[in-house]
Amino acid sequence: MSDESFYKHHVFFCMNVREDGRRSCGEHGAADAQKHAKKRIKQMDMNGQGKVRINQSGCLDRCEEGPCLVVYPEGVWYTYVDTEDIDDIIDSHLIGGKPVDRLKI
Structure with a gap:
């Protein structure tokens, strides 16, 4: 398997916490969301x-x-x-191949 296709999908959760008071992902549930996604993907044997x-x-x-x-x-x-x-996102995009328009930025 080539490096390009090592993973079918690679998902990155921003965990940043800014020190200057500006809004940051790490202060808005990023760690819990990432842990939830990782756990669910493992439970469905979709990791690796x-x-x-x-x-x-x-x-x-x-x-x-x-x-x-x-x-x-x-x-x-x-x-x-x-x-x-x-x-x-997991059900529609990662499993079904259809991006979730209402959550896209």
Whole structure:
């Protein structure tokens, strides 16, 4: 398997906490959302090579738009409010191949 397709989907959750008082993902549930996604993907046996990888990320520089994550290789950016939004991204995009328009940024 080539490096380009090592994972079918690679998901990065911004975990940044800004020290200057500006809005940041780390202060709006990013850690809990990332843990939820990682746990759910593992429970469904969708993690690992050729499948899905859920990662933490440093600043993705879009914190002003709400907590964010990005799904590669498509490069689709999302915001979310709760674990129901994360489940929608998993079910629709990662499993079904259809991005969730209402959560895209």
